Amino acid sequence: MHDKTIAELATALRGGEVSSVELTEHYLRRIESLDGCLNSLITVTAEQALETARAADDARVRGEAGPLTGVPIVHKDIFCTQGVRTSCASRMLDNFISPYDAGVVERFKAAGCPVLGKTNMDEFAMGSSNETSFYGPVNNPWDTERVPGGSSGGSAAAVAARLAPGATGTDTGGSIRQPAALTGITGLKPTYGRVSRWGMIAFASSLDQGGPMARTAEDCGLMLNVMAGFDARDSTSLERPAEDFNACLNSTLRGLKIGLPREFFGEGMDPGVARVINEAIDFYRKLGAEFVDVDLPHSGLSVPVYYVVAPAECSSNLARFDGVRYGHRCEAPKDLMDLYMRSRGEGFGAEVQRRIMVGTYALSAGYFDAYYLKAQKIRRLIADDFRNAFEQVDVILAPATPTTAFRLGEKTADPVTMYLSDIYTIAVNLAGLPAMSLPAGFAEGLPVGMQLIGNYFDEARLLGVAHQYQMGTEWHQMAPAGFE
Amino acid sequence: MEWETVIGLEIHAQLSTKSKIFSGASTAYGAEPNTQACAVDLGLPGVLPVLNREVVRMAAKFGLAIGAPIAPRSIFARKNYFYPDLPKGYQISQYELPVVGRGQVEIELEDGATRTIGVTRAHLEEDAGKSLHEDYHGMTGVDLNRAGTPLLEIVSEPDMRCAREAVAYMKKIHALVRYLEICDGNMQEGSFRCDANVSIRRKGTDKLGTRAEIKNLNSFRFLERAINYEVERQIDILEGGGAVVQETRLFDPDKGETRSMRSKEEANDYRYFPDPDLLPLDIQADFIEQVRASLPELPDEKKHRFMNEYGLSAYDAGVLTASREMAEYFEQVAAALSGQAKLAANWVMGELTGALNRENREIGNSPVSAKALGGLLLRIQDNTISGKIAKEVFEAMWAGEGDADQVIERKGLKQITDTGAIEQVIDQVIAENPSQLEQYRSGKDKLFGFFVGQVMKRTGGKANPAQVNELLKQKLS
Amino acid sequence: MSLSQEQVKKIAYLARLNVQEEDLGIYARTLSDILDFVEQMDGVDTEGVEPMAHPLELSQRLRSDAPTESDQRAHFQRIAPAVEDGLYLVPKVIE
Structure with missing residues (x-):
């Protein structure tokens, strides 16, 4: 049952082959027996999930079921869930029972999807390896001594290990695509503004975007059909007509122009990754796609720009965690300053504190122009590069990550090395474009992700291009040993 | 030594909207603590601001009334600092691109002279909550009902030269916002308050002296007293050979003094940057024309x-x-x-x-x-x-x-205008005062008033005074 | 750009983070590394480039002025560390 995709589960539910309660119980049992060695979930919400499943089965009997009614999912613990701890994997919010639901959570509730639990992540989504979590690291199901990537590492590991057919994630600099690549699943970061940020705990507001993580492009499209849509509570939410993101799944790729950015195929890419990506290029060529070299001359600066913009925004976004209205408060503060200093000093982990400090510094008097303003200007140049490229091509293909999953602890001592593991994903966030990662093969037994980047609002085309690949390959069907 | 005072005011006018600037919570005054602080006002994790249309209309109204340009594009920025009444750890305000540009108002002084005072800019921002300092076991209580109430901050040029001019300017702006119906002007409730930047310099010099900022003045009288005290204080310092320190001060109305607010002084680095949760505010020409047409x-x-x-x-x-x-x-x-x-x-x-x-x-x-x-x-x-x-x-x-x-x-206060009735009273009075009559007739004119008084007294003040005068003159001559 | 431990202390204070004395060294080193790394930006000519604050060129949407929220004090204060008489309590604020 757990080997089925969301699309297949939806069909099985529709055909009465299985009930939502049975399905939910099955996944809860898998979580109980298998998550011990992965640590992909922070909170398991078995009771609530079963309650939703029963309601979903009832709705089906009444003829009121929608496309995903009864399909269980997991939420990244960055989405606020009313009545359930929403920790953002931080000690700061270890005791935070959210009093309200995120927009995304509301939408999955309305769709009738039981929520099995909340997934582990890097603390406040700051990390690329899921090692900054207050609840401990997540292990990669392909090799439990390796990281699953981050920050949506728990969501990625849970989907890869078949503990849930689909998960929500968020992507600020690659946090959906990088872990999807390292765990061999499919993940989509939509165009900025597609998915409501209401109730999605902010890391860097101008970059954060929620998206689906599942095993196939088709499943991501089904999930995005639920997640995306205008939300009046989010000023940056896009007002666009409703759209079926799976409308182009079967479109031909003949004549499709795919861009290969020279800058993404240079040094630093692991040879195993390069081999896999070149095979994928050959595959698309056989399907009739044309390849064009494109230039993204400023993309090399995307990591430095990101590590000014994101920390600057996070330093301000995380100022609300002060121990006054909710969250961690230090014991017996002796005065107001002590309350702030200790509550925040104890509540935040080292990486979060580091980024808050970088951002505080970059925005402070005398440094603003050299750091923040300069970064915003280069951000425009990076976005303009993509604009120019999309005048020549329909989609851009690139590796999702420079290497396969690295070992736990391998990069924790050196933040800059860790930051460079997002070198291929970050530029997309700065520009606000949609992009996805899908499994394209293995290097030394570890999954390799291929990245497809689309023009603004072009998710349906991206999903179609990915789906055509998945129709002709079996990489997305591979399960890690022990989790088949 | 002759000193010249230089004053600039930052007036905070609470805009009289029904809901807050970035949330749907009510702005009604006087509710129980924290009953009008919604998720957005509390700065819960994951909440987001959406701008209230009415505050934009009100700001535009003010701008047009002072002859200022309304910015076709203005930007909301975050002013970052930690304080218990500031739930998000930043205040959403406007910094580099405010909604209202440069304008001016004319003030009239008691001697009838008029002066023009420049308004540098006016921008939109959210108010903070309130700290209540009554003792809760040595703790302070925080009420966030006011957090997120819309404010228009009106910043003047340093154009005022004495406390009375500052008061006249503040009164002028007060009248204006009430005319425009954008602020109820209630100073006791804090709906209209100001910070005064005060400095002094030698007469005849151009360079501005170091200023002190007196915070949160919520009456015209306090403004006048605070400035006068502050000017004296600064003169004493300078004449004593000292230097004025740039700082924030608080006026104590009981003592009639200003004192330093050191707690707000330390490390003021507000780290302004554009709020990524809000997009640029673009105001179209037709919106401005609609507002112009609605001006009283x-x-x-x-x-x-x-x-x-x-x-x-x-x-x-x-x-x-x-x-x-x-x-x-x-x-x-x-x-x-x-x-x-x-x-x-x-x-x-x-x-x-x-x-x-x-x-x-x-x-x-x-x-x-x-x-x-x-x-x-x-x-x-x-x-x-x-x-x-x-x-x-x-x-x-x-x-x-x-x-x-x-x-x-x-x-029965109706005036007596019946000539006959008045004559009757006059005749009585003359008859009863023969000696006064004699004196009057022998040239003591002042006694005319005596007779008027007597007649008015007898009629309980109701006789028509003009008629009394006329008839008396006839009878006495 | 190399940050001293003293500078790190100042930044941590501005950000209200109680950094332990023994961690100052590691923060000074890693923050300096990050600042060195981002200084690559200096080499780019950005003369005349408009800073980009948002990915999409859109204008702020405006909502109508209507109170839509009801009193949820009890609900919101259930998760508060210290409240009394409906107020959030903090150590005494001295002005």
Whole structure:
């Protein structure tokens, strides 16, 4: 049952082959027996999930079921869930029972999807390896001594290990695509503004975007059909007509122009990754796609720009965690300053504190122009590069990550090395474009992700291009040993 | 040494919207603590701001009223600092690109002279909550009902040279925001308050001295006292060979002093940057034209119309147009008295204002309505009562004893205009005072007043004074 | 750009983070590394480039002025560390 995709589960539910309660119980049992060695979930919400499943089965009997009614999912613990701890994997919010639901959570509730639990992540989504979590690291199901990537590492590991057919994630600099690549699943970061940020705990507001993580492009499209849509509570939410993101799944790729950015195929890419990506290029060529070299001359600066913009925004976004209205408060503060200093000093982990400090510094008097303003200007140049490229091509293909999953602890001592593991994903966030990662093969037994980047609002085309690949390959069907 | 004072004001006017600037919580004053602080106002994790259309309209109204350009694009920024009444750890404000650009207002001083004061800019921002310092086991209580209330911060040029000019400017802006109906102007509730930047320099020099910022002045009187104290303090420092420190100060109305607020001083680095949760505010020309069409007659326009239409002096017209309510009241009274605007003006500025001040009431809840006052003044106009009796009638009306005609009737205050009746009284008075009559006739003219007084006394003040004068003159000669 | 431990202390204070004395060294080193790394930006000519604050060129949407929220004090204060009489309590604020 757990080997089925969301699309297949939806069909099985529709055909009465299985009930939502049975399905939910099955996944809860898998979580109980298998998550011990992965640590992909922070909170398991078995009771609530079963309650939703029963309601979903009832709705089906009444003829009121929608496309995903009864399909269980997991939420990244960055989405606020009313009545359930929403920790953002931080000690700061270890005791935070959210009093309200995120927009995304509301939408999955309305769709009738039981929520099995909340997934582990890097603390406040700051990390690329899921090692900054207050609840401990997540292990990669392909090799439990390796990281699953981050920050949506728990969501990625849970989907890869078949503990849930689909998960929500968020992507600020690659946090959906990088872990999807390292765990061999499919993940989509939509165009900025597609998915409501209401109730999605902010890391860097101008970059954060929620998206689906599942095993196939088709499943991501089904999930995005639920997640995306205008939300009046989010000023940056896009007002666009409703759209079926799976409308182009079967479109031909003949004549499709795919861009290969020279800058993404240079040094630093692991040879195993390069081999896999070149095979994928050959595959698309056989399907009739044309390849064009494109230039993204400023993309090399995307990591430095990101590590000014994101920390600057996070330093301000995380100022609300002060121990006054909710969250961690230090014991017996002796005065107001002590309350702030200790509550925040104890509540935040080292990486979060580091980024808050970088951002505080970059925005402070005398440094603003050299750091923040300069970064915003280069951000425009990076976005303009993509604009120019999309005048020549329909989609851009690139590796999702420079290497396969690295070992736990391998990069924790050196933040800059860790930051460079997002070198291929970050530029997309700065520009606000949609992009996805899908499994394209293995290097030394570890999954390799291929990245497809689309023009603004072009998710349906991206999903179609990915789906055509998945129709002709079996990489997305591979399960890690022990989790088949 | 001659010193010159330089003052600039930052006025915070709370915009009178129904909901907050970035959330759907109510802005009603006086609710139980934290019952009007919604998820957005509390800065819960994951919440987001959405801008209230009405605050944009109100800001545009103000901008047009002071002849300032309305920015086609303005930006909301975050001002970052930690304080318990600031839930998000930053205040959403406007920094580099404010919604209202440079404008000006004209102020009039007591001697009738006028001065133009520049308004540098006006920008939109959210208010903070309130810290309540009553003792909760040595703790401070925080009420966030006010957090997120919309404010228009109106920043002046350092154009004022004494406390009285600053007060005149603040009063002018106060009148303006109330005319525009964008702020209720209630200073006790904190809806209209200001920070004053005060510095001094030697007369004849151009360079500005180091300034002190006096925070949160919520009355015209406090503004005047605080500035006067601060100027003296700075003169003492400079003349004593010291230097003024740039700092934030607080005015203590009980002691009449300003004192340093060191707690707000340390490491002020607000790290402004554009709020990524809000997009640029773009205001289209047709929106501005709609707002322009909705503007009421403004104080200066009204003042000139009052001078032309009612023949009032500049001073009277200025007093009567100081608030929209007063001007409307006056116009209703004047309308009842076709042609005798001066009588209406005197009564509104005199008896009515005096009575309101005595009881510390707003004209809007005067016990004597404009219509009722008009009714009273009509009785002066048609000689039913004298001006003196009218004051008595007014007092009765103020006390709720009915309208003018009812009071006159009940108290029998109707003026005696029957010549025969007056003559009868005069004859009695003359008959009873033969010695005074003799003295008068032998040239002691001053005694005429004595006879008038006697006649008025006997008629209980009700005899028509003009008639009494005339008849007495005839009888005594 | 190399940050001293003293500078790190100042930044941590501005950000209200109680950094332990023994961690100052590691923060000074890693923050300096990050600042060195981002200084690559200096080499780019950005003359005349409009800073980009948002990915999409859109204008702020405006909502109508209507109170839509009801009192949820009890609900919101259930998760508060210290409240009394409906107020959030903090150590005494001295002005």
